Amino acid sequence: MSDQQDKKLWGGRFQEATDRDVESFSASEQFDRRLYRQDIQGSMAHARMLAAQGIISQEDARQICEGLQEIEQEIREGRFQWRPDLEDVHMNIEKTLSDRIGAAGKRLHTARSRNDQVATDVRIYCRDEIVAIDQHLLQMQKALLYQAENGIDILMPGFTHLQHAQPVLWAHHMLAYFEMFKRDRLRLRDCHARLNISPLGSAALAGTGFPVDRMATARELGFSGITANSLDAVSDRDFLIELLSALSIVMMHLSRLSEELIIWSTSEFSFVELPDGYCTGSSIMPQKKNPDVPELVRGKTGRVYGDLMAMLTIMKGLPLAYNRDMQEDKEALFDAVDTTRDSLKVMAGLVRHMKPLADNLRQAVYTGFITATDLADYLVTKGVPFREAHEIVGNVVARCLAMGKELHDLDLQELQDLHPAIQEDLLHLLTPEGSVNSRRCPGGTGPEPVRGALEQARRWISDYSLQEDERS
Ligand code: ARG
Numbered sequence: 001m002s003d004q005q006d007k008k009l010w011g012g013r014f015q016e017a018t019d020r021d022v023e024s025f026s027a028s029e030q031f032d033r034r035l036y037r038q039d040i041q042g043s044m045a046h047a048r049m050l051a052a053q054g055i056i057s058q059e060d061a062r063q064i065c066e067g068l069q070e071i072e073q074e075i076r077e078g079r080f081q082w083r084p085d086l087e088d089v090h091m092n093i094e095k096t097l098s099d100r101i102g103a104a105g106k107r108l109h110t111a112r113s114r115n116d117q118v119a120t121d122v123r124i125y126c127r128d129e130i131v132a133i134d135q136h137l138l139q140m141q142k143a144l145l146y147q148a149e150n151g152i153d154i155l156m157p158g159f160t161h162l163q164h165a166q167p168v169l170w171a172h173h174m175l176a177y178f179e180m181f182k183r184d185r186l187r188l189r190d191c192h193a194r195l196n197i198s199p200l201g202s203a204a205l206a207g208t209g210f211p212v213d214r215m216a217t218a219r220e221l222g223f224s225g226i227t228a229n230s231l232d233a234v235s236d237r238d239f240l241i242e243l244l245s246a247l248s249i250v251m252m253h254l255s256r257l258s259e260e261l262i263i264w265s266t267s268e269f270s271f272v273e274l275p276d277g278y279c280t281g282s283s284i285m286p287q288k289k290n291p292d293v294p295e296l297v298r299g300k301t302g303r304v305y306g307d308l309m310a311m312l313t314i315m316k317g318l319p320l321a322y323n324r325d326m327q328e329d330k331e332a333l334f335d336a337v338d339t340t341r342d343s344l345k346v347m348a349g350l351v352r353h354m355k356p357l358a359d360n361l362r363q364a365v366y367t368g369f370i371t372a373t374d375l376a377d378y379l380v381t382k383g384v385p386f387r388e389a390h391e392i393v394g395n396v397v398a399r400c401l402a403m404g405k406e407l408h409d410l411d412l413q414e415l416q417d418l419h420p421a422i423q424e425d426l427l428h429l430l431t432p433e434g435s436v437n438s439r440r441c442p443g444g445t446g447p448e449p450v451r452g453a454l455e456q457a458r459r460w461i462s463d464y465s466l467q468e469d470e471r472s
Pocket of ligand 1: 088114326327
């Protein structure tokens with residue numbers, strides 16, 4: 001047996017050294033070292049529990065925890081010697097510990113397997129990242145609220161099929177995104193609640209014969225309970241897939257917002273001025289101010305979807321319980337978390353600092369027969385069945401198109417020619433303000449419901465907490 005083989009923690013049954021290529025092919029320490037804090041936290045809780053249960057001595061547990069704290073500090077300060085031949089974060093830390101403290105270190109892995117260890121680490125990691133991402137979502141919601149409040153009187157065209165549809169308030173449009181990010185936060189809370197249970201004690205797959213206290217480690221690690229089935233616990237990555245799904249939806253929302261901002265900042269639309277600090281110029285065209293940030297976010301959304309697809313595909317054919325395929329979860333998870341966090345951060349800044357161009361938005365709202373529905377609705381109030389009213393107004397639009405006029409350009413006489421029931425009171429309804437003001441139903445774009453929605457949104461962000469039991 002070679003020197004190299006001597007160093008393997010699992011080398012007992014092997015006659016030959018691991019092939020060099022296999023060693024580097026299977027090592028994950030270069031990326032899973034990111035889990036060092038969670039790994040050490042889990043190991044210390046496990047060691048203390050082992051001692052409390054009389055499975056190892058209190059002195060062993062003390063040495064283990066001290067040694068682990070020292071290692072944690074070295075890693076944090078970049079002084080730790082990572083070794084790819086020790087495969088992953090778990091064995092790098094455990095082997096270093098045993099080399100330093102001897103027998104006590106070798107007792108740490110009692111009643112534990114890397115299978116329940118890695119499942120624990122990843123659950124803690126996801127939990128911590130959900131808390132961080134939730135805070136970025138809050139910042140995004142605050143930026144949208146700021147825009148809604150500041151632009152409460154701004155009118156703009158609402159679109160369907162990217163064609164002028166009906167007038168809306170800018171604030172209403174901003175609050176639509178507020179709702180999307182609210183659902184994202186609720187989804188992350190669900191995901192957090194479901195993943196926050198401890199797999200420790202499941203050991204390799206079948207549980208352990210040692211008298212472990214699973215609730216004790218769960219409590220110490222801040223889990224709300226323990227997993228119910230050891231086979232499931234070590235082979236479950238649903239929680240990670242749920243998180244990737246929730247993050248994919250966050251990115252989808254960011255991407256839709258990005259797309260709108262890209263369109264709105266073109267000279268054809270000119271609905272918003274994006275902040276200089278969030279745009280870039282062209283190396284050849286001096287006049288250019290490109291919306292690179294929303295473009296990148298739109299592009300990165302594809303990456304995060306890819307991470308989700310990767311995980312779903314990795315898991316689809318795996319028999320119970322642990323399989324090494326599952327090591328592939330980390331890069332997808334880290335990439336999706338980093339990408340979503342960074343995208344949210346930069347987009348919240350962009351949204352906070354962009355400027356709606358109120359005059360252009362207002363001008364746009366006066367085109368495209370945007371109050372045609374209001375005219376049809378008016379005829380309905382005069383007793384015309386809606387389908388007939390629709391037909392009449394369609395004809396009016398066709399006539400206006402031929403004359404090069406908008407609906408609000410028609411005078412009372414012209415309107416009365418269309419239908420005798422039309423009176424003076426229609427005229428204000430055909431203006432964008434009149435149209436918006438009439439949308440008084442809850443959830444509509446009228447100034448009243450929008451002010452109510454703003455108030456509710458403010459209240460929601462001050463009342464909401466990720467951990468339900470933290471709420472007063
Ligand atoms: N590095 C491994 C992973 O991330 C840790 C678990 C290894 N378990 C095993 N039986 N080889 O999946």
